[in-house]
Amino acid sequence: MTATPAHTALWPAPHASGAVTATVHVPGSKSVTNRALVLASLAAEPGWLRRPLRSRDTLLMAGALRAMGVGIEETVSSSSSVAGGPGEAWRVIPSGLHGPATVDVGNAGTVMRFLPPVAALADGPIRFDGDPRSYERPLTGVINALRVLGARIDDGGRGALPLTVHGGGALDGGPVEIDASSSSQFVSALLLSGPRFNQGVEVRHVGGALPSMPHIRMTVDMLRSAGAQVDTPEAGGEPNVWRVTPGALLGRDLTVEPDLSNAQPFLAAALVTGGTVTIPDWPAHTTQPGDALRQIFTEMGGSCELTEQGLVFTGSGAIHGLDVDLSEVGELTPGIAAVAALADSPSTLRGVAHLRLHETDRLAALTKEINGLGGDVTETADGLHIRPRRLRGGVFHTYDDHRMATAGAVIGLAVDGVQIENVATTAKTLPDFPDLWTGMLGN
Numbered sequence: 001m002t003a004t005p006a007h008t009a010l011w012p013a014p015h016a017s018g019a020v021t022a023t024v025h026v027p028g029s030k031s032v033t034n035r036a037l038v039l040a041s042l043a044a045e046p047g048w049l050r051r052p053l054r055s056r057d058t059l060l061m062a063g064a065l066r067a068m069g070v071g072i073e074e075t076v077s078s079s080s081s082v083a084g085g086p087g088e089a090w091r092v093i094p095s096g097l098h099g100p101a102t103v104d105v106g107n108a109g110t111v112m113r114f115l116p117p118v119a120a121l122a123d124g125p126i127r128f129d130g131d132p133r134s135y136e137r138p139l140t141g142v143i144n145a146l147r148v149l150g151a152r153i154d155d156g157g158r159g160a161l162p163l164t165v166h167g168g169g170a171l172d173g174g175p176v177e178i179d180a181s182s183s184s185q186f187v188s189a190l191l192l193s194g195p196r197f198n199q200g201v202e203v204r205h206v207g208g209a210l211p212s213m214p215h216i217r218m219t220v221d222m223l224r225s226a227g228a229q230v231d232t233p234e235a236g237g238e239p240n241v242w243r244v245t246p247g248a249l250l251g252r253d254l255t256v257e258p259d260l261s262n263a264q265p266f267l268a269a270a271l272v273t274g275g276t277v278t279i280p281d282w283p284a285h286t287t288q289p290g291d292a293l294r295q296i297f298t299e300m301g302g303s304c305e306l307t308e309q310g311l312v313f314t315g316s317g318a319i320h321g322l323d324v325d326l327s328e329v330g331e332l333t334p335g336i337a338a339v340a341a342l343a344d345s346p347s348t349l350r351g352v353a354h355l356r357l358h359e360t361d362r363l364a365a366l367t368k369e370i371n372g373l374g375g376d377v378t379e380t381a382d383g384l385h386i387r388p389r390r391l392r393g394g395v396f397h398t399y400d401d402h403r404m405a406t407a408g409a410v411i412g413l414a415v416d417g418v419q420i421e422n423v424a425t426t427a428k429t430l431p432d433f434p435d436l437w438t439g440m441l442g443n
């Protein structure tokens with residue numbers, strides 16, 4: 001969070017007049033789409049990406065890879081006879097990566113962390129720049145590791161963006177120690193390009209607790225599906241050590257799962273209004289952290305069932321507070337905080353100090369904006385205490401954070417007169433949010 005922003009456009013968050021009943025088709029996962037784009041670009045043969053997420057973060061990723069020479073062709077198929085069914089499909093055609101090129105990372109953690117290792121494999125200079133907030137987000141783990149692995153990087157001594165990676169067409173690779181306690185994306189970044197390093201890579205995390213472990217498991221799973229050999233702590237290896245063997249990556253035909261973290265506000269709508277929301281294509285098995293919502297929102301008063309139609313989530317009308325460690329699923333915090341502010345008992349959200357360095361300082365932003373509506377939230381060293389109180393309408397600022405906007409919309413269902421400042425910031429991962437939201441409410 002920075003200083004209170006000037007009001008840009010205000011979006012009146014719709015108030016729910018009763019229990020919501022809806023089926024919501026949630027677009028593809030940001031985290032899967034951006035990993036798939038990187039892996040397909042590093043592969044030895046072309047691949048397909050079906051039902052990719054089309055949002056600011058994924059278009060920035062595609063644009064950056066194109067700038068380095070990768071072919072990404074966007075096609076739309078209306079035929080269900082095409083493998084993967086109707087919808088959008090991207091054909092990714094790898095080629096020799098090269099500079100000079102400029103990469104706009106926006107404020108996408110996946111782009112600013114996953115692509116410097118790719119750039120180190122390119123031939124020529126690749127300049128990275130982005131939104132002002134991207135300069136403040138941690139990157140030293142990736143920069144220092146790449147230097148140890150043989151890359152030349154000019155970051156003006158900042159340890160942050162903007163920077164230039166002077167790619168030499170190949171990278172030695174080998175063992176490296178990093179402190180990834182500020183972002184799991186440091187580990188994912190090094191592993192994703194690891195098969196293409198001459199010696200592969202051995203990443204050893206040293207430092208405080210590692211957040212967002214499901215996202216690291218997603219990286220490992222997707223690498224293995226592309227033919228990479230990865231040794232992990234889970235597979236009987238050393239704790240906090242991951243090894244990727246050098247080797248060619250396969251071109252895949254991958255259909256992207258719905259983004260379960262973006263399903264969160266819609267599930268919250270069922271919980272908050274005592275209604276029922278169905279999310280089609282909810283995967284039976286997934287590494288996405290959003291799958292934890294089945295348990296978390298059940299503990300908060302709902303119930304759910306995985307059916308042929310998808311995940312059917314039903315609210316009971318009651319909303320309970322909870323005491324929960326969210327370190328594995330940090331990106332769910334804003335949505336959980338919004339529901340907790342409407343609950344019948346207090347909540348403690350723990351294990352998420354690193355959210356201070358996300359799109360905005362999410363702990364400060366949630367505290368300020370919920371309290372601005374009459375709430376009683378205090379920050380702790382690693383999270384939030386939320387004591388529910390009757391809330392009133394008012395402006396809910398978003399600080400260019402998509403998950404602040406969707407959290408405000410959840411509160412608006414129950415509290416009349418909430419106005420979301422800059423709802424368009426949801427374009428980072430869910431450009432259709434306002435339409436999906438009003439559609440869900442039958443407007």
Ligand SMILES: O=C(O)C1=C[C@@H](OP(=O)(O)O)[C@@H](O)[C@H](O)C1
Nearest residue numbers: 031183184185211212215330331
């Ligand atoms: O690898 C990924 O796709 C992500 C990892 C997490 O980052 P942090 O570990 O920095 O929280 C998560 O919060 C982010 O939204 C997406």
Ligand SMILES: C=C(OP(=O)(O)O)C(=O)O
Nearest residue numbers: 107108109110331358359
């Ligand atoms: C933290 C998030 O994004 P990023 O990938 O930019 O880190 C998020 O989407 O909640």
